[in-house]
Amino acid sequence: MTRLPVPWRLVLAVAAGYTAGSLTSFLLFEASSTGAVLFLPAGVTLSALVLSDRRRWPWVLATAALVEVVIDRAMGIGPVAAWGFALANTAEPLVGALLLRRFAPVPDLGRRRDLTAFLLCGVLAGPLVGGLVGSLTIHLSQGPAVLDGLVPFWAGDGLGALTVGGAVLTWRLGRGRPAPARRAALLLLTAAVTAAVFWPVGVPVAWLTIPWLTWLAVRYGVAVVTEAGLVVAVTANVMTVVGRGPWAPFHDTPQVEAAVLQAFIAVAVLGAWLLAVEIGERDRARSVSRREAAARRRVEALQRVTAGLATAATTDAIAAVLVRSGLALLADSGTVGVVDREGGRLRVWTTDGDGEAGLPLADPSPLATAARRGAAVRTRSPAGLAVPARVAGTTFGALGFRFADDEVDDDVEAMARTLAELMGPALHRARLYEEERDAAHQLQRAFLPAVPDELPGAVLAGRYRPADQQHDIGGDWYDAFPLPFGRVGFAVGDVVGHDLRAAAAMGRLHSALSVLAAAPHDGPAAVLEALDRASAAVPGAALTTIGYGEYDPVTCRLRYACAGHPPPLLVTGRQARYLTGGRSRPLSAAAGPRAEDEVEVPPGSTLLWYSDGLVERRDADLDAGLARLASVAAGLDGVHPRGWCDAVMAELTGGQRLHDDVVLLCLRLQPAVPVPAPGTPRPSAVVEPQPAT
The missing domain is CATH 1.10.1760 (Arp2/3 complex 21 kDa subunit ARPC3)
Structure with missing residues (x-):
């Protein structure tokens, strides 16, 4: 034992x-x-x-x-x-x-x-x-x-x-417990007050100890009241045994004197004590209510942060949610750090609104230290806390908090860790998404041609804007390329869909069109007929719309064909007109030979060809979109097609959420001196008329 x-x-x-x-x-x-x-x-x-x-x-x-x-x-x-x-x-x-x-x-x-x-x-x-x-x-x-x-x-x-x-x-109880020196002074003052009110003999002023104890109860709470009650009890008994106080006349009946004196002391001390308890419990109830309200507000704010992180797709969006709503849950100010893909630096955002900054991961600051070590870091002067955001052993970033108070308690650190635990998976998801988006962007850029600024007889520019801004990929494309005999070929296409499958189909059709256009042919209609046959082997190519045209700067003649695609817009001076000829059904849907049309282009005219995402809106008629495009184009100044592209895209798509991909190709068409090879006949420009579909 x-x-x-x-x-x-x-x-x-x-x-x-x-x-x-x-x-x-x-x-x-x-x-x-x-x-x-x-x-x-x-x-x-x-x-x-x-x-x-x-x-x-x-x-x-x-x-x-x-x-x-x-x-x-x-x-x-x-x-x-x-x-x-x-x-x-x-x-x-x-x-x-x-x-x-x-x-x-x-x-x-x-x-x-x-x-x-x-x-x-x-x-x-x-x-x-x-x-x-x-x-x-x-x-x-x-x-x-x-x-x-x-x-x-x-x-x-x-x-x-x-x-x-x-x-x-009750030694350690009490609200606003005073310092030891002040506490001792209060007790000495209590003894003096008690002695003073017990000094008169037969005069009932001893009750004045009650307001004194009451004031102590209201001001300092239980601990000081009980200590003062002990002082009152000892002092009152001492004063009574020396013959002072209101109960001196009862000295000949000691039992009555003792009973009345001790009853008075008990009532005075207990009354003040109960008052202090009541005030303390009221304060505790208020404090609990405030804490519950603060906790409720914090939970609601945390729910908003969680919802914001769940919908934030990029690192920048996640940082914005945390800077705007997350850090304020706990601290007066703070920082969000995200480890870059190379793993050597932190991208840093602050609540001060200074914007994004960079910080080496080897920096001795608490934020970088927490991200580097994968562990929380506390600082005292000034009070601060940094916690890492980790997923499966990998650190994706860190949160830094700065406090006006002197200390960071365990509850605050636990809440900070919770916020970091929400941040980690969100950053992991964002990194995967951004890598996918970058890959898709590179794929889309690979599909889109590197269109030169100039070709014989044409100055041109193109723009592409996907409906799926998150992945930057879709099924629309444009192209322009030189053809034999100094001609210019150009195309605008739209595959059904806005995803990777549509982009893959678009890439194969784009390549096939380039090959077919470069081979000998009798005009745009023949090219589309050949592409129609080739599209049968391309998954997802059905119902693709394509507009294809060829411009001869020597004759200033434009031949074109539209397989279900919106008509091109020709702008001469301040006049804009749609070229509505040469129409047929989309790929895989034509019942017979395809049609084409031919027009003479006045020098200096600009041709705009586009996909339907530029002019179609769910809340407006297609004719209204076409009219608006014509109105905008007719009012444009400037020579270079880049300015035309920017102006048209800004007017028709700026600030709008797109439901379809948009491409736009602008060509400034100019006449040129023909330079055919010796003895080489030029292709015929005669086209048999076909009924429009």
């Missing part, structure tokens, strides 16, 4: 407190002839038992009994009576502590429930047991009746348990 070491600090503290309280009580007893009753050691033993482990209770009780016997014997009390008083003064706190720990295992005397248990168990029940044993001891040793000694013994021990025990058990 393990033998417990002697708890010397506890033993010495109990011995010192019991001795001081017992000697004080003996002095009061001798001076008052039982007129003033206050047994301070009752509170010393009770509080020692309540605050210590039960395995140490025998040491506490043995110390109290031994000190009681030694002092009683020193005061001339016989051995039997001394041991009787020792039994009374150990049974009393033992009963009180057992009952109190039963109903309040960890008593908080700043709460009504625990205070009630303390009063019933420690102040009433325990002292009643001690009073019975003590009064019986007095009866056997000195002769007075048991009931004559019970009331003074019970009152003295109960008041001692109330004042001393209450002061010890």
Whole structure:
């Protein structure tokens, strides 16, 4: 069986407190002839038992009994009576502590429930047991009746348990507890106030201690009130035994004097104590309500952040959500750091609105350190916290928080970690998306031709805008290329769909068209007929619309064919007209030979060919879109087609959410001097008329 070491600090503290309280009580007893009753050691033993482990209770009780016997014997009390008083003064706190720990295992005397248990168990029940044993001891040793000694013994021990025990058990309680020096000054002032109001004899001004204790309760709370109550009890008893105070006229009836005095002290101290408890519980309730409201607001804000991160597709969007809403959940200001793809730097955004900045990952700052080490970093001056955002052992970034308060508590760090746990998967998802988007962008750029700025007889420019901005890929395309005999060929196409399959079909059709246009043929209609046959082997090519044209700068003749595609727009001066000839069905849908048309192009005219995404809107008629395009194009100035492309795209798509891909090809058509090879006949420009479809 393990033998417990002697708890010397506890033993010495109990011995010192019991001795001081017992000697004080003996002095009061001798001076008052039982007129003033206050047994301070009752509170010393009770509080020692309540605050210590039960395995140490025998040491506490043995110390109290031994000190009681030694002092009683020193005061001339016989051995039997001394041991009787020792039994009374150990049974009393033992009963009180057992009952109190039963109903309040960890008593908080700043709460009504625990205070009630303390009063019933420690102040009433325990002292009643001690009073019975003590009064019986007095009866056997000195002769007075048991009931004559019970009331003074019970009152003295109960008041001692109330004042001393209450002061010890509430030592660490209280709102705005003052500094030790101020606390000592308040207690000295309490003693002075009590002495002053107890000085007049027969004048009832002792009640002025009540407003003083009330002020202490309102201003400082339970701890200061209980300490002040102990001072009031001792001072009031001292003043009474020296013949001062309003109860001096009752000196000839000591039992009445004792009863009235102790009742007054108990009422004054308990009244202020209960007021302090009520105020404290009200403040706690308000604090809990504020914390609950703050927690509710924080949860709602966290839900908004979670929703924002769930819909944020890019790193920039994630950083914007965190800077705008996430960091403010916890801190006054902060930073968001994202590790770049190379892993050597952090991209940093701040709540100060300074924009994105760069930071080496080897930087000694808390943000970079947290990202580099994969662990939280706290700073004290100024107070700060940095936590990493990790997924599956990989750090994708970090969050930095700066606080106006001096410390970062564990709750704040836990919330910061939660925010980082949301940030990590979002960044991981964004990185995968951005890599996919970059790959798609490169694929789309590979599909789109590198159209030269100039070809014989034409200056040209093109624009492409996908409906799927997230992936930057679609099924629309444009192209322009030189043809034999100084001619220019150009095409605009639209594959059904806006995804990777549409882009793949577009790429194969684009390549096939380039090959077919470069081979000998009888005109655009023949090229589209050949492409129609080739499209049968291209998945997803069905119902593709294509516009294909050839311009001869020597003759200034334009031949073109539209396989279900919107008509080209020819702008001459301030006049714009659609070329509506040469129409047929989309690929895989034509029932017979395809049609084409031919027009003569005035020098300096501009041809605009586009996909239907430029002019079609869900809330407007197609004719309205075509009319708007013609109106915009007719009002444009400038020579270079780049300006035309930018102006048309801005007017017809700027700021709008597109539901279809858009391509636009602009050609400034000019005449040229023919330079055919010697002996080489030019291809015929004669086209048999075909019915439009």
